[in-house]
Structure formats: structure tokens, C-alpha cells
Amino acid sequence: MGLSGSIPLLLHNKVSYSQQALFSLVSLPFSLKLLWAPLVDSLYYKPFGRRKSWLVPVQMLCGLMMLGGAPYISGWMGDGPGGVAVAPDVTALTAYFLTLYAMMATQDIAVDGWALTMLSRENVGYASTCNSLGQTLGFFLAHVGFLALNDPGVCNRYFRAPGAASDVGIVTLPSFLVFWAIVFLATTLYVWFCRKERHDESEVETYRQLGRCIRLPSVQLLCGLLLTCKVAFAVTDAATSLKLVEFGMPKEELALMSPLLVALGMLIPVAVGRLTAGPKPLSVFLAGYPLRIAVTLVYAAVLPLARAVYAVPPQTGDRGTFYAALGGAVVLHEVASNFMYVSMMAFFARVSDPAIGGTYMTLLNTVSNLGTKWPNSLSLYLMDSLTERRCFPLGETGGTVLDGGAFDALCTAHETSEACAKLGGHCVVVRDGYNVQVQACVVAGVVWLVLCWRAVVKLQGLKQSEWHIAPGRDVAKVT
Helix, strand or coil, X not given: CHHHHHHHHHCCCCCCHHHHHHHHHHHCHHHHHHHCHHHHHHCCCCCCCCCHHHHHHHHHHXXXXXXXXXXXXXXXXXXXXXXXECCCCHHHHXXXXXXXXXXXXXXXXXXXXXXXHHCCHHHHHHHHHHHHHHHHHXXXXXXXXXXXXXXXXXXXXXXXXXXXXXXXXXXCHHHHHHHHHHHHHHXXXXXXXXXXXXXXXXXXXXXXXXXXHHCCHHHHHHHHHHHHHHHHHHHHHHHHHHXXXXXXXXXXXXXCCHHHHHHHXXXXXXXCHHHHCCCCCHHHHHHHHHHHHHHHHHHHHHHHHHHHXXXXXXCCCCHHHHHHHHHHHHHHHHHHHHXXXXXHHHHHHHHCCHHHHHHHHHHHHHHHHHHHHHHHHHHHHHHHHHCEEEEEECCCCCCCCCCHHHHHHHHCCCCCCHHHHHCCEEEEEEECHHHHHHHHHHHHHHHHHHHHHHHHHHHHCCCHHHCXXXXXXXXXXXX
16 A cells, blocks of 8 residues: 555656546545445354454455566556566556555455454544554555665665665565565464454344444434545645656655654654543544645645756755755644544544444445545546646747647646657646645635534534444434
């Protein structure tokens, strides 16, 4: 999953934003896993264990698929035999990572259910803290670790002895896949010998309980909030890193900021753990929401600094000021994101009915993931159509457009359009789709906060019985 975050950065000069939008769909299984969650929650081989019946085969298959895909991944990325550049196969990359995500989504269902029975009721709120810590560390190793060890400049500067410089990184994408495939297989064999588990429901009964769960007014209201709350952050989450790289910031330089993110991602969940484990975890969510809206505006102000600092030749702009501004934006974003994520996961764990364990958690997590996925993918898809580029003579950013009637055909794909260059010009962005979306997202966020604040507070105050399924019980209406 962390590695899939590196792929868009590696492809940024090779594909369009529309193709990036296609690849962004790889995490879609986390938004659809509810379809098979009841099976994972209730179909298993009793002597082997309820959760291990899915964890072990899924993780073994994932490890084997990583081993099998390693010889082909370079070609899909556009690196042909002998280092010859070829067109990236975004469709193959999407299919490959989509399959890996589907297996990890299945694993996530089992882990969610295991956490509810593994932790005591008074400690179940800490499941979100464990989840956040694990994901942060894993993402750092697979995202930052790979980008750093794959970049020749970083390796020559920090990891190689003087005189041992090379034009390739220490780690390649195929070798990285092979290493982590072995780690996957080894850890799966270890999990094989974990605790025994007990048998509960049949798959038919679990599906019935899921249907009754979805009909709970409290769950329906929560799902509505989850599907809409992330619209305000779509362009920031989906396109900011890509824009920084587009404006010239080396992807390895961007990745090296991640140790700060890892530190924050591990400290913040622990710091807010007592608040999120208490009776009102969503108060932390409401504190993080307006801060995250503000971060959207901060990033919009930082991006022009990146364009100036990394322009060739450099324009007016101090690199130290840019790094300070970007660092501040990153810190604020991480704080706000963790406030919202950890508090919501803690709330899920608190209200989930242990009677259907992983399925209930999966329902809420699935809707939450879908609420993140659809705005982000839509944002990337719309980026090209909302961005207007024109072909101007070299050294100019306005005035007479070269081949005026045909500029749309010349500059729709990339700023380095070969057609425009052949006319002796260069493509200039006259309307950036990122800025258009920032304005729309901020308005959407403010409207959501005004309309939904009281609904969030109301959900937090509901009795536990309003979230649990009781046979024959009439479901009360949430007003």
C-alpha cells in the first residue's frame, strides 16, 4: 500500500492526470470490501481459527503475487529492456495493485474483527491507535524507504562510500518487491502459530445481521456523514504531492520530509489516545475538521513558492522560506488528519456490535474509505479538464498564442508538449485546475461543517443500544 503511493510520483512525467486518476482506483477494494466481509467474518475452517483461516492464505497469496510481479514491474513502469524508455502500461499497473489491494482489504476485515475480541471492552478504543501506528510505520518503510533507496543522488550522498558513486539506486522496484514478498511470507508463517479462536455465526446469519445493521438510523446517518465529509480535502489529498513534483521539487526531496510525518503519525495517536478512548471521541474529529480546511488554503499558498524556487532559471523566491512554509503545512495537515482519523476509528470501535465483529467494523470502514476514494479520484479526473494551457513563444507567458486556433490540441496533455515545442514555443498554464478545485473544496467544507456539526454531536451522544442489533427490537428513529 505504501509502494502504491510512490508509483504516481515515479510516473508524473510519463502520464496524464487522467491516467493518474485510473491508477488511483487501486485502493477501491477498501471501499467495496463490505460485499465479502460477512463471508470473512463467518466462513472459516474451525480447527485452523476464525481469523487465521483468511489471514494466512490471503497474505501468502499476496507475497507470492509480489514475487511473481517483480520481473514485470519495470516494463509496466515504462522502463524497457536495456533501459529503453517505453510507454507505461497504466492498465497493467492498476490491475496488479488492485489485486494486491483486494487481498489486503480482505486481511483488513479479519484484523478488524480480531481486534474487537482481542482487546477488552474498556481498551477497544485503542484499536485505532494501534491501527494508525502500524499504517504510519508501514507506509514510511514502503514509500519513503523505497524512494530514498531508489534515487541515485540520495544513495550517493548518504549511503555510499566516497568514490563509489553510481547512476542507479541501491534498491530497484523489482528487488524491493522481492524483499517485502519474503517478509510477507515469513510473518505469515509466524502468525500461523498464534492463538486459537472460537466459532460464532454462520455466513447466512451474518448477512442477515448486516442487513439489520444497515437499517439502523444511527448507522445510516453516520454513513451519510462519512460519504460527504472528505469532499473538502479532495484536491489537497489527491494532487498536492503531484503538483509539487510537477513544479520541479524532486520526489526524493519530498519523500525525505516523511520522517517528520512518521514521528507525528506515531506521536499524535498516542497523545490523543485518552481522548479518543473516552465517551466523546468525535469531539477530536470536530476539532480537526476546520484545521484541515485551513490546511487546504495553506497548501494553495505554498505551491506558487515551489514554482518560483524550482523554476529554471530560478525566479524570485527563497528556498528556506519555501521549506519552512511547506514544513508548516505538512505538520498542520498531519495533525488535522490524525485527529480526524484516530477519533473516527475509535468511535467505530466503541459503537461496533461484537455480535458481528469484523463485519460491523468493515461496514463503517468501507463507507469511510469510499468517502475518501470518490472525491480524490474525481479530483484527479477533473484536473486536466479544469486546467487551461496555451502555447506561447519561448520566454513569454502571455501575448500572442502560437498557432492560436490549435493551442488546445498542443497543450492538453503536458507542459512539455512536443507539438508546441516544434513551433518554437512552450506551454503555459493560464488556469490551474488545482486552484479552481481549492476554492470549490473550501466552500464545500464550510457548508458541510455548518450543516453537519450538530449531527456529529448527536451521533456521539446516542446510547450504545442504538448501535447494536437486538433480535426483535424495534429500531428507534434518530432525530
